Amino acid sequence: MNRVFKALSDPTRRRVLQLLRERPMSAGELADHFPVAKATMSAHFAVLREADLIAADKQGKTITYRLRLSVLEDALLAFADSFGIGFPAAAAQPALDKPREESA
Amino acid sequence: MNRVFKALSDPTRRRVLQLLRERPMSAGELADHFPVAKATMSAHFAVLREADLIAADKQGKTITYRLRLSVLEDALLAFADSFGIGFPAAAAQPALDKPREESA
DNA sequence: CTTTCATTTCGATGTTTAGCTAAATGTCGT
DNA sequence: ACGACATTTAGCTAAACATCGAAATGAAAG
Numbered sequence: 001m002n003r004v005f006k007a008l009s010d011p012t013r014r015r016v017l018q019l020l021r022e023r024p025m026s027a028g029e030l031a032d033h034f035p036v037a038k039a040t041m042s043a044h045f046a047v048l049r050e051a052d053l054i055a056a057d058k059q060g061k062t063i064t065y066r067l068r069l070s071v072l073e074d075a076l077l078a079f080a081d082s083f084g085i086g087f088p089a090a091a092a093q094p095a096l097d098k099p100r101e102e103s104a
Numbered sequence: 105m106n107r108v109f110k111a112l113s114d115p116t117r118r119r120v121l122q123l124l125r126e127r128p129m130s131a132g133e134l135a136d137h138f139p140v141a142k143a144t145m146s147a148h149f150a151v152l153r154e155a156d157l158i159a160a161d162k163q164g165k166t167i168t169y170r171l172r173l174s175v176l177e178d179a180l181l182a183f184a185d186s187f188g189i190g191f192p193a194a195a196a197q198p199a200l201d202k203p204r205e206e207s208a
Numbered sequence: 209c210t211t212t213c214a215t216t217t218c219g220a221t222g223t224t225t226a227g228c229t230a231a232a233t234g235t236c237g238t
Numbered sequence: 239a240c241g242a243c244a245t246t247t248a249g250c251t252a253a254a255c256a257t258c259g260a261a262a263t264g265a266a267a268g
Contacts, residue, residue: 002115009113011106021187027215040257042216061214061265073189083125085177087190144227146246165235165244
């Protein structure tokens with residue numbers, strides 16, 4: 001959970017998650033949305049991966065990242081819950097969030 | 105919003121919020137729960153105050169901090185909302201334009 | 209098999225942050 | 239006014255972090 005919050009503490013990383021909210025994207029495609037070097041973005045991806053907030057699918061030359069919504073959801077819900085903050089009707093459908101692959 | 109997430113990125117600060125969840129506490133009382141110097145805790149309080157997550161009530165010698173739950177709640181809900189977590193009503197509305205984020 | 213492309217890793221640098229001790233501030237009781 | 243108490247501010251260090259350009263990795267294409 002600490003890793004998740006650390007990952008969320010950076011605006012660039014939060015925006016990466018936002019971008020992945022709609023569709024998976026390659027590292028380069030994501031990087032094109034930000035005014036920083038690709039190496040910098042790669043480091044951000046690593047942090048997000050460490051937190052298990054994104055997953056990487058390697059397909060040939062490119063690496064496609066996708067959001068692991070359930071991980072974000074679980075962390076947010078657990079935290080909010082511990083404050084009695086009610087998230088109305090959570091867990092809609094895990095359609096975009098791929099099957100079990102080392103859930104944290 | 106950035107300040108809130110930055111504030112939440114530290115475990116000590118998250119724990120402070122948890123402690124304040126039930127009842128307000130003085131700075132010293134809070135500090136007694138952590139193995140760090142009071143001055144260090146004071147810095148943490150400042151960060152939480154900057155993020156508006158806690159409010160200080162000065163009463164004589166002591167300063168009593170209380171949780172500003174609505175601020176935490178608003179931030180959490182807004183963020184979760186933008187991912188379609190919780191609030192099924194908001195999920196029906198596509199929020200493509202995300203608000204610009206200022207890091208101060 | 210060499211080049212090209214996508215991405216990561218390496219090494220270096222400036223900034224931020226958490227932590228400390230010591231000193232300052234403000235307040236209470238005497 | 240003085241001394242004790244609660245908290246913050248100041249000054250510092252060490253670690254963590256964001257960032258970069260350059261080099262390395264690995265896969266496809268010629």
